[in-house]
Amino acid sequence: QFEDTIIRFINHEYDLLLCTTIIEAGIDIPNANTLIIEDADRLGLAQLYQIKGRVGRSERVAYAYITYKRGKELTEEASKRLQTIKEYTEFGSGIKIAMKDLEIRGGGDLLGANQSGFMQGVGYDMYVRILSEEIAHMKGEKVKDALVETNIDLNISAYIDKSYIQDDLSRLKMYKRIALVESVAEKQDIVDELIDRYSDPPDNVLNIIDVAYAKNLASKSGISEIKQNKKGFDIIYEQKEAFRFGDVITVLDVLKCRYSVKTYDFLRIRVETNKKHEALLEFIIKLMENVLINTRLEVKDAYE
Incomplete structure (x- = not known):
């Protein structure tokens, strides 16, 4: 028939x-x-x-x-x-x-019956990174390009309010997705999706997207913490990553920023600025973007 x-x-x-x-x-x-x-x-x-x-x-x-x-x-x-x-x-x-x-x-279990699951929660890129690092660890190999976990402490409101995304699971999944944002294009994709599904996002939601983006940029530069203070903000390197502080110093010099450097059991760069709240976050993002751009240019020049 x-x-x-x-x-x-x-x-x-x-x-x-x-x-x-x-x-x-x-x-x-x-x-x-x-x-x-x-x-x-x-x-x-x-x-x-x-x-x-x-x-x-x-x-x-x-x-x-x-x-x-x-x-x-x-x-x-x-x-x-x-x-x-x-x-x-x-x-x-x-x-x-x-x-x-x-x-x-999700990709399911490598050794098991589940056809989907873990990767659905963390995203494909993060899943592949975790899997690669764990395989290298089990083989006794050095993990390549392991990123530093960065903490950002600024005086701004950055969260997803329950009145904006009411469903707890959907809100949690959006937090997980935001945590992985690494480019301007990914930021815009998330904002577009939020507008389509929930209406225009409030400032506190836009802020958490920017904070996540700044964290991932800083992580690539080996920075463990960015913390606001009364006169500006501190950039902290753990001892094993302190050798990379010159990348930030170079950009700060170009921007003609006032700063000081001190070493303890960690290295601290104290940057002076009058910027506050969202303006400070925007400045930090631009600083981190320029640090990565400058680093890539130096690597390129070294091979030319």
């Missing part, structure tokens, strides 16, 4: 086919150029990708309308699936979508 229905559709005995997800594979109808998917938030990413591929199989311009019920509050996973299928539309996007699906659902 299914085969007969498809053949009649191909032969233009009717021009509209109402069906289930059974068409997601093995169906090739070049003349089909419009697809409407209902309740797309209930489908997996692979399903959406396969079903979307039922149109656009000829030289004709094709359209795929991926819909869900108006006003429905989507889960975080559903929102990510729909955003992914929206973003990756060019030819050959299958591998990118597969990697995104792996990140969203």
